[in-house]
Amino acid sequence: MSSSSTSLAISENETPLDNIEQLELLPGVYDNYEGVIVEMKDPMDPNEFGSLLRASLSQWKQLGKRGIWIKLPIKLANLIEVVVKEGFVFHHAEPDYLMLVRWISETTNSIPANASHRVGIGAFVMNSNREVLVVQEISGKFKGTGVWKLPTGVVNEGEDICEAAIREVKEETGVDAEFVEVLAFRQSHRSFFTKSDLFFVCMLQPRSFAVQKQNSEIEAAKWMPIDEYADQTFVKKNSGFDYVAKVCLAKANNNYTGLSAIPTYSSSGKKTYLYSKLDI
């Protein structure tokens, strides 16, 4: 991205310096796709902002720009209506900001899709006695049912799946563990408003064994014989849970190989995990 700081003089007459009426454009950064990203930071009068926005749009159109992005922090929520009135739509939001976008070109709209999935992990951690690490949750569907589940959790922003599995096991049970591989994954839809879920079942090798539940979401945690885990009624009556339990049993019996986390590097040196079989 290259930075852009342009200004458009609306009068070319020579006038004393303190009388120049100059209409500045909104501060924008150009991206590699003929787009402009404007990140508003300071409060501004909505009418003044509207004028600047209209002048900027006109200028960017002349420059052949296509997608215009405006990022508004929540403290500038009073400017949202102005941006919407100029034909922008919402693109995505995080707690502290809203991103709006408008396609100003005659070409086909190629604005990239918004994030569509939440990503979670379930951790299969087994000790040398064929006991699996399980928890009971304080809230949710299985509260008070006596059901024992694998530790699960949501992958944080920017977190690798293999790291999230280690973190969640530690947070929920106090057990240190090492990531081995992804055994299976499940994609489910409309799990939260219109969004989908990707849930990765990860195999981990324990490095400590003392169980100490540490999470405010966890009622109890313990090691449980793997056959007892797989025989629970709730596992049997949901074919997804049942299949996952069978995968874990197959892994316990050395009859299953999942996908390892293989660090790869782009030409610029960025490290990215590829989950794949090792034996290629």
Added chain:
Amino acid sequence: MSSSSTSLAISENETPLDNIEQLELLPGVYDNYEGVIVEMKDPMDPNEFGSLLRASLSQWKQLGKRGIWIKLPIKLANLIEVVVKEGFVFHHAEPDYLMLVRWISETTNSIPANASHRVGIGAFVMNSNREVLVVQEISGKFKGTGVWKLPTGVVNEGEDICEAAIREVKEETGVDAEFVEVLAFRQSHRSFFTKSDLFFVCMLQPRSFAVQKQNSEIEAAKWMPIDEYADQTFVKKNSGFDYVAKVCLAKANNNYTGLSAIPTYSSSGKKTYLYSKLDI
């Protein structure tokens, strides 16, 4: 979810019907987590809306509600500022609406995370001559470089990965294909603003062979000997691409088994794909 439509009379004095000053609450739906979801549909004066919102929050707090969700269509953007002033933050946005949320309970905030990942697929389609289906893209990093890539695309909202792979191959090349398995996947971060990407390399079996590029994003499409594909400089110099090519070659040589799409069913009958090895 159960529907709720409550009203709170602010005066209990007996008065003629047309003089009753009654403050209605915002229409809300109760969820299973002591939450309330309000979906605004019709225009309302911001001041009137603010009064209703404050009265509603007070009532919901008394009822022990915890998370309050307000969904505003973009046409009601003038109400966003009012909601923010009442302590709400943004949760997520789609082009036509913004979702705001506020935790009103003393208990630990357990508002679920927003979607964090975009999901894409790359399709490895090979014919019986060990030729792989490849494309050149009209825009992006490899435009005009002569680089041949696997067909790729973004998984649509609510779409299964195995279906998306079939659709993208058809859209970009005109070739009909059948999903076989997921060979590998890659998770990369900050690929788009703060969001991450999950990219699934899918093996497909072709069912038709005539190539006809159909997508406005595709410059060219053809069948190419797999060794020639893997030997391209851009593949060699990026260890992620190189590893994927090696996985595809291993698959071509019958030395690799990925994860199949196995339909599973919840106790309520909802079908969900679990991606796992078949031989358990």
